[in-house]
Amino acid sequence: MVFKSIYKQIILTLFLVVNSLVFAQQQKPNIVVIYVDDLGYGDIGVNGAVGVKTPHVDALAKNGLNFTDAHSSSATCTPSRYSLLTGSYAFRNNAAILEGDAPLIIDPNKETLPGMLQKAGYKTGVVGKWHLGLGRGKIDWNKKVPLGPEELGFDYSFLIPATGDRVPCVFLENQEVVGLNPEDPISVSYGTRIDGYPWGFQHPELLKMHTDPYHQGAIINGISRIGYMKGGEDALWVDEEIPFVLSNKATDFIQENEDHPFFLYFSLHDIHQPRVANIKFVESSTMGPRGDVIAQMDWCVGQITEQLKTANLLENTLIIFTSDNGPILDDGYLDYARELVGEHQPGGEFRGAKYSVYEAGTRMPTIVHWPNEVKPGTSDALLSQVDLYRSLAKLVNQKVEKGAAPDSENYLEAWLGKSEKGREFLLEEAYTFGLRMGKWKYIKPKEAEVPRWIAQKFVDPGFREEVQLFNLDEDPSETNNVYKAFPKIVKQMEKQLEKILK
Template sequence: MLLVSLLVSQFIISQNKTKKPNIVIIYVDDLGYGDIGVNGAIGVKTPFVDELAKNGLNFTDAHSAAATCTPSRYSLLTGSYAFRNNAAILEGDAPLIIDTTKETLPKMLQKAGYTTGIVGKWHLGLGAGKIDWNKKIPLGPEEVGFDYSFLIPATGDRVPTVFLENQEVVNLDKNDPITVSYGTRIDGYPWGSKHPELLKQHTDPYHQGAVINGISRIGYMKGGKDALWVDEKIPFVLSEKATDFIEKEKENPFFLYFSLHDIHQPRIANIKFVESSTMGPRGDVIAQMDWCVGEITKALKKQNLLDNTLIIFTSDNGPILDDGYLDYAIELLGDHKPGGKFKGAKYSVFEAGTRMPTILHWPAKVKPGKSDALLSQVDLYATLACLLDVKVAKNAAPDSENYLDAWLGKSKKGREFLLEEAYTYGLRFGKWKYIQPKGKPIPDWIAKKFVDPGFSAEIQLFDLEKDPSEENNIAKNNPKIVKKMENKLKEILK
């Protein structure tokens, strides 16, 4: 029996190594470069993420396409810079911003024979106009290329606070229809501005709409009582749906886009993770996020799929301490540095705004190690297409470039130039970092978040090898480099 068992195990391993790899992108929200143990986190442990890094490639200079969530997600799935479609942070009832007539990353993977699924945060809009939340929404992940979807429609701090499964509200009672409003106040759930005594966490004025589960949200809502999520259960619900997808699709190649809500505000940790860090709610939801990563790797192991699954763990934009809810993230930070040694944050053009914790784990093909290759998430489209020998459709993924050897650790040659989108533009060229002048004053809503967005009326240039924290502007001393980067930025924007 032992011999038979060994032969079966060897056969399974052999089969896994010859078939197409499963692909899992674990996309964390607002996680900074320094927020994981392997990159120097203090006050919170991330053993499951660190295990991925130990057995995979840990990238030190890999970037999201933008310093905010909707633009980064748009670029990841379309292979196009967000500015080309004016993609910006969306309200919870915004229309779908991805052109359904064009090829996307999941559509390309469908062509390659993959079953595609998304579980978690969407925030790319739904429908074509005013959404009727009481029917199947006609435009969403399905039209973009996902065979299965289980969504948080926008973000945890926006209404509607319900899950969508295959574009229909989960557990909706038709006798209690949902109405959602942004701007115009509607009666329904109490408003945070009127009932602060109901709140688990107090907020800025922007988040004082509908109070649901003790959390005041952006926007107003009524109805859908049986469909409301419980914030403390979100990580368990999403992890279960993701692992169910793995179980169901285990026999054929699959693509899973696991888009976590953590560590976005409101940071409401489950009791399982409360006080698991020294940093209060923000640290606790980092631990919670790590547990979700562990659930995915355990599910893959259980199905004997981990060895031949290409896992990319990363984040959508840089860290933010105060993003509207009072959870003492600043006061409890201690010695922890969310952006590592890099300057900036979410909303910022400085490095920490887009330099993401990024790990690629694929034991069948990739040797463990570290890489300082300059990489962008916008390139995953073309890179995965090359891996699978799929031709990218005409007019698709205009900004995506193939850097397969760099992503697999066979080369350290990444991008020559890399665009960083924030509320201005940054451009990387090797060790050089150029920031386009922006003389406008810092918007009040950004200033209140204790974020330096990097605005300056002057051209900014930094040598990141000597000055990783971008303190010493050397533009005047390097006119040739400045001119080269100005011209390249104009070329990209044109």
């Protein structure tokens, strides 16, 4: 009898322990990062958008925390994504905009943000634009790609391998091309032309829109891309269907993991060029295709929030809505974005754009929504996406491996609106370097001509032979260079920048 009593007690204790562990697991917040492409600070309604409505994004802001001074780490896409997932500045690995067949630039032997969250008990998934390279060298697109999201800590992946303006124009699910006919194998080339799909510079009559000289390779779905491609006809995407395909995959991931804490990195293609809105969104703005795909992006956000509501998960899901770099009107495809922009200011009151070291290049629309923890409002905290790594590690009580996330710092209290204390110094990467310190903005001198390919995009990257220093409280548009009046501030910021770069 004594033995039975002890046995029952042991069983009861084990039951309570397991139940408490399951309960603790269920209490961990789900984490969803919605990463928009080329969306400017002023491109959403709550930040002053004109000519397009973003009701779903605005609802997140109304019920969450809208940041006025949160930044991507870089003014271009691959570097920002690299920093988000590694907690390291992109310049440390010479990360730059990649071609569509580039090898993976993140070291699979190093801990990543999704890998850290896996260790904390999360199911992890990435859906959408990748643009961080795949494989080790030349990729065989007809087999499972050997290095990609899986090796970096993602349990599930559904990818646009690079961007919509680069071949191959196919989706990869768990690193295999979706819908590929083995009898029609894929070949991809950058530089060397290969026979296959017609080329834009030879057949302009086949194009839905004209392009600059850099986007005149393979024509797929009436759009010429960077690079050349042959085969894989059954697997080709249709640009107008991309937002629906990606949103469905993202909501499926949520549905399949609703009984377990999950991390979803939902990386939209919109509003990157080529901007080809689905008929559902055509003429939903006054700005032509660029405005229409902003509305399309907003719909995708709504799909995520609706699925979270349906699964009764919205209250305990941390949603971080932001963008990879600043806005760009003309990025290679003629869609009349510059002509139709009207009174709308894509970067808000801030100077600059994608590719630029000025504020609009990295100051991102950023909203944090978590009804269980985050009170609605606005925050002026100075924050960088590179810090999400250690901030989320703190949230889930997970230790960061030694050597991982070298540039990431824990600002969880600021991200959740419990503190206004953000970074003392914040690095901005473009084709030179900017540094923020409170109201001050320093730009490192760069003696170089503006590359022709940037100049053609009507962007000022910020190259100047002299130091640039701006007081953003008085001059948010960075028009009055005051470096001569504040030599001590310049010296302090130069010293700090050199410390970071070394």
